[in-house]
Every structure is written in structure tokens, then in C-alpha cells.
Amino acid sequence: MRDAIESIVSALAHNGLVLRGGFIFADDEEAPSGPTGLSAKSALLVGQAGAAPWPHFLRWRERQPQTMANPLDTWAREVIGAVAKDFGARAVSPSDRPYLPFQQWAMRAEKLKPSPLGILMHPRYGLWHAYRGALLFEDGIAFPEIQEAIHLCDACVEKPCLKSCPVDAYSLDGFAYQACLAHVRGANGAPCRTGGCLDRNACPYGTAYRYPPEVQAFHMASFAGL
Structure with missing residues (x-):
């Protein structure tokens, strides 16, 4: 299976995407369905580190209607879906309805914890990463065990991420969505x-x-819907 994982990594890399860890569903766990409709036994998370997918996405977008809604989600579904087809998996997306527990899956796969902004803190990428989808398999694909990462937020005393927003959108109490949205759309949100x-x-x-x-x-x- 190691060869298959290396091939998946190579296929994703053609579009700037990376494999972000994986796990096997527990026997008593309610897992989503795999490619044939049977319960999935394992999941591989797909995402990005930094903005590596951006030029690939832009080249794809040039060939699409400029009025397309959610183009990045559409691109990611297309790219990850093609990889899933090649390797006998089902591709799922964080924006699929009903929503799948992607953040819980990510914490499980990479042993990360949320930052005060809700984004998972990565020991190398910081807050500059994302999960674009997952590959679900109906057989158990063992992914190398990842050691629990140091949670950098625990070592950060100043917490500048809670002090820079002019409307205090983020605090230890959570995210003030409406205040943030109004500010971004307003005259001072440039x-x-x-x-x-x-x-x-x-x-x-x-x-x-x-x-x-x-x-x-x-x-x-x-x-902001702009």
C-alpha cells in the first residue's frame, strides 16, 4: 500500500495539493459510504500547505465561466475526484451537504488543535494551510502514525491574533461573525x-x-459576498 500512497501523493502534487494524513475508522464508528456504497474503512485527507494550488487553480479558472459560484470548491472537487477515480476511492469535500466532520477528521489525522481563530494550528505551516477534501476507501489503508504536534498557541503568550482586529472579531468567547462581516464590507474594511x-x-x-x-x-x- 505504500506504493499506492506514494502514487496518490504524486498525483495530487500535479495541482499543488498534498496528502494531509489519514486514519482507519473504528469498527463501531458510523463511517460515511465509500465508492460502492459500503461503509468506508479508511480516509486520507487532502489539502494544501501555503498557496501552492493557487497558480493551478487560476489556469483552470481561465477556462471557466467567470460567473461560476464557488470556483475554488469546484476546482478542488474536480481535481480530487479525478484522483479518487484513479485509485478506487470516493472523493468528499468540506462543503458537501450534509456536512462531514472534516475538522475532527483533520485533528485525528494530523493530531492538531484549534487556534484561538478556530483554524487548526500546524507546527510548520502555522495558520496557512487548508483541507480541500478527503479520499474514502472501503478497505483499510494504514497511513504512517503521526506523533502529536506541539501546540504552538500554548507557547504564545502575547496572542497577537486576538489583538489586531479593529472590531475584536475574535476573542476567547468565540467569533463575532456579524461584527466581522459588517467591518469587512464597510468603509474601514479595505x-x-x-x-x-x-x-x-x-x-x-x-x-x-x-x-x-x-x-x-x-x-x-x-x-463577505463581494
Whole structure:
């Protein structure tokens, strides 16, 4: 199976995606269905580190209707779906309905914990990573065990991620969604619209993987419906 995993890694790399760990569902666990409708026995998480998929996505998007809704989700489904077909898996996405527990799967696969912003903190990538989908298999695919990572947020005393937003959108009490949305859409929200979330950018970890401003602007426009 090691050869198959290496082949999957290579196939994903053609579009800037990476394998983000995997796990085997417990016998008594209610698992989603695999490619033939039987319960899946294992899952491999697919995602990105930094903005590596961006140029691949842009080339694909040039050939699509510019009015397409959720183009990044559509691209990821297409790319991961093709890999799933080649390797006998079912591809699923974080935006599929009903929602699948992707964050719980990610914590399980990579042994990560959430940051104060809700994004999982990665020991290398910081907050600059994402999960784009998963490959579900109906046989047990053993993925190498990953050691529990140091949770960098525990070592961060200053917590600049909770002090940089002008409307205090993030706090230990959670995310003030409406306050954030109103600010991003408003007259004073230009820095967020063009350069991304100020709290996220204030995090000192994983800065080598920080998304470029145009990528952050794309995600902020999607969030704000602009």
C-alpha cells in the first residue's frame, strides 16, 4: 500500500495539493459510504500547505465561466475526484451537504488543535494551510502514525491574533461573525478586503507559508459576498 500512497501523493502534487494524513475508522464508528456504497474503512485527507494550488487553480479558472459560484470548491472537487477515480476511492469535500466532520477528521489525522481563530494550528505551516477534501476507501489503508504536534498557541503568550482586529472579531468567547462581516464590507474594511484577516496575519508562526495578498483577498471576497 505504500506504493499506492506514494502514487496518490504524486498525483495530487500535479495541482499543488498534498496528502494531509489519514486514519482507519473504528469498527463501531458510523463511517460515511465509500465508492460502492459500503461503509468506508479508511480516509486520507487532502489539502494544501501555503498557496501552492493557487497558480493551478487560476489556469483552470481561465477556462471557466467567470460567473461560476464557488470556483475554488469546484476546482478542488474536480481535481480530487479525478484522483479518487484513479485509485478506487470516493472523493468528499468540506462543503458537501450534509456536512462531514472534516475538522475532527483533520485533528485525528494530523493530531492538531484549534487556534484561538478556530483554524487548526500546524507546527510548520502555522495558520496557512487548508483541507480541500478527503479520499474514502472501503478497505483499510494504514497511513504512517503521526506523533502529536506541539501546540504552538500554548507557547504564545502575547496572542497577537486576538489583538489586531479593529472590531475584536475574535476573542476567547468565540467569533463575532456579524461584527466581522459588517467591518469587512464597510468603509474601514479595505485593509481586510485587500490583504486578509488582520488577526490571522498577526500570528507569528508559519509566515513562510502565508498566502499572498491576492489569495487572501479572494478568500475575503468569498467570505463577505463581494
